[in-house]
Amino acid sequence: MRKSASIRCAAFAAASIDGRIAQSSTSGTDWTSAEDWRFFQTSLKEMDAVIAGRSTYEVAKDKLSKRNTIVLTSKVRDIRISGSVVFINPKSYDLKKFLQSKKYKKVGIVGGAKVYDYCLRRKLMDELFLTIEPYVFTKGVPLFAGSEFKKYNFKLLSVKKLNKQGTILLQYKNAD
Amino acid sequence: MRKSASIRCAAFAAASIDGRIAQSSTSGTDWTSAEDWRFFQTSLKEMDAVIAGRSTYEVAKDKLSKRNTIVLTSKVRDIRISGSVVFINPKSYDLKKFLQSKKYKKVGIVGGAKVYDYCLRRKLMDELFLTIEPYVFTKGVPLFAGSEFKKYNFKLLSVKKLNKQGTILLQYKNAD
Numbered sequence: 639m640r641k642s643a644s645i646r647c648a649a650f651a652a653a654s655i656d657g658r659i660a661q662s663s664t665s666g667t668d669w670t671s672a673e674d675w676r677f678f679q680t681s682l683k684e685m686d687a688v689i690a691g692r693s694t695y696e697v698a699k700d701k702l703s704k705r706n707t708i709v710l711t712s713k714v715r716d717i718r719i720s721g722s723v724v725f726i727n728p729k730s731y732d733l734k735k736f737l738q739s740k741k742y743k744k745v746g747i748v749g750g751a752k753v754y755d756y757c758l759r760r761k762l763m764d765e766l767f768l769t770i771e772p773y774v775f776t777k778g779v780p781l782f783a784g785s786e787f788k789k790y791n792f793k794l795l796s797v798k799k800l801n802k803q804g805t806i807l808l809q810y811k812n813a814d
Numbered sequence: 815m816r817k818s819a820s821i822r823c824a825a826f827a828a829a830s831i832d833g834r835i836a837q838s839s840t841s842g843t844d845w846t847s848a849e850d851w852r853f854f855q856t857s858l859k860e861m862d863a864v865i866a867g868r869s870t871y872e873v874a875k876d877k878l879s880k881r882n883t884i885v886l887t888s889k890v891r892d893i894r895i896s897g898s899v900v901f902i903n904p905k906s907y908d909l910k911k912f913l914q915s916k917k918y919k920k921v922g923i924v925g926g927a928k929v930y931d932y933c934l935r936r937k938l939m940d941e942l943f944l945t946i947e948p949y950v951f952t953k954g955v956p957l958f959a960g961s962e963f964k965k966y967n968f969k970l971l972s973v974k975k976l977n978k979q980g981t982i983l984l985q986y987k988n989a990d
Contacts, residue, residue, distance in 0.1 A: 655944060655968060655986065656957040657833015669965065755952050766950075768831060772968045772986065774942075776931050776960020781832040784952020789845065792831060792948045794980020797973055804970020804986070810831065810948065813979075 645737050647689075648765040649747040649754055650678055651781055655770060658778035663693045663750060673800035674769040677807060681767065685746035687737070689762075691753040695723075698748075706742075708733070710753055728756060737762075751783035758782065758790060766792065766810040772803050790814055821913050823865075824941040825923040825930055826854055827957055831946060834954035839869045839926060849976035850945040853983060857943065861922035863913070865938075867929040871899075874924075882918075884909070886929055904932060913938075927959035934958065934966060934988075942968065942986040948979050966990055 652670045653659050660667065682688060687706035695702055695709045707723045716731040717724065726733055737745060747757050757763045768781075792810040799806055828846045829835050836843065858864060863882035871878055871885045883899045892907040893900065902909055913921060923933050933939045944957075968986040975982055 653833065655833075655942070655984075657829065657831075661963045758950060758952065766831070770984075772970055772989070774934060774958060774966040774968060775963055776934065776958040776966070777963045780956060782950060782952040787837045787951055787953045790950040790952070792950060792980075794948055794975070794982065797975070797982060799970070799973070803989075804968075806970065806973060806984070808831075808946075808982070810980070813948070 645742055645745055646764050647745045647747055647757060647762045648681075648685075648767060649749075649757065649763050650681060650767045651749055651754065652678070652769040652771060653781050654773045654775045654778070656774050656776065657781045658775040659749060659751060659781050660779040661775070661777075663779055664697070666697050669773065670769065670771055671801055671803070671805045673805055674771065674807070677767075677769070677800065682746055682748075685744045686742040687740065688746045688748055689733075689753060689757065690748050691750045694748060694750045694753065702748075706740075708736070710756065728760075734760065734762065751779050751781060755782045755784050759784075761814075764812050765795075766808075766812070768808045768810065769800070770806050770808065772805060821918055821921055822940050823921045823923055823933060823938045824857075824861075824943060825925075825933065825939050826857060826943045827925055827930065828854070828945040828947060829957050830949045830951045830954070832950050832952065833957045834951040835925060835927060835957050836955040837951070837953075839955055840873070842873050845949065846945065846947055847977055847979070847981045849981055850947070850983070853943075853945070853976065858922055858924075861920045862918040863916065864922045864924055865909075865929060865933065866924045867926045870924060870926045870929065878924075882916075884912070886932065904936075910936065910938065927955050927957060931958045931960045935960075937990075940988050941971075942984075942988070944984045944986065945976070946982050946984065948981060 791813040967989040
């Protein structure tokens with residue numbers, strides 16, 4: 639049973655063939671295709687709010703500061719509001735209750751690896767849109783930064799080829 | 815230019831959505847689908863030889879010891895032959911020359927992570943068949959165990975859905 643039935647949280651990620659989302663936590667995503675970028679931006683427009691980690695927020699500040707953005711960070715005590723951006727420490731402030739209090743219907747999870755992992759563990763990931771760009775990096779930040787191995791079940795809903803090089807977009811729903 | 819023009823090396827791997835191939839280097843692949851297993855076994859039959867790492871060989875000894883198997887290992891000085899199984903230390907023995915001397919046409923690379931990385935770096939990976947099972951593991955052995963971040967280019971040749979849960983098989987060719 640999904641616990642976030644009233645809110646639908648969808649994660650958006652772009653990875654290499656070998657599941658890397660970036661070279662390091664402070665590097666951008668300039669290696670992703672224009673087709674993925676368009677899909678990502680169009681999808682975000684449909685979201686009532688976006689959840690991002692602090693590093694991801696810093697990298698994409700220009701865009702995210704204009705939206706309802708929830709930044710997960712250990713740098714605030716519990717919650718700090720700055721315009722449309724809310725900084726939350728998920729260890730001391732209940733993220734799920736915050737989302738419910740705001741009556742958000744659709745929330746986008748935009749990473750990074752720790753945030754994807756946190757949302758999955760806390761049953762806040764109903765869907766996963768994964769773009770696979772046709773590269774192998776062999777090293778870098780993995781899609782999920784988990785502290786323990788666990789088998790989470792998903793179901794593939796669709797596969798879409800986005801361009802000639804073979805960027806593909808996989809849509810999964812959480813099946814746990 | 816691919817340097818292994820006369821030999822065609824194809825890597826076969828099964829990974830989770832987040833690019834993990836196993837819980838640890840000594841764990842098996844009992845979590846992969848029957849459909850992937852069938853594809854893998856059928857493909858291996860077409861190969862003249864198989865390259866595996868020592869841990870992968872230990873896990874799949876029953877099957878691999880009957881084939882022409884090249885085990886990459888640091889535990890031998892240069893080369894040790896045992897029936898159809900050849901143990902090679904790639905630091906002191908030239909793997910590419912060995913493959914050429916045997917006149918192999920098709921070689922399968924079956925992992926694990928260090929072997930995939932070694933073959934890619936040494937231009938011994940012309941194709942990559944990646945099965946993505948519909949799970950997220952959040953931790954575990956990554957598909958490629960690289961020592962440095964590098965962008966290797968691939969081109970997607972085909973996508974095939976293998977079952978109802980949404981196991982997919984991606985076929986890439988090396989585009990560097």
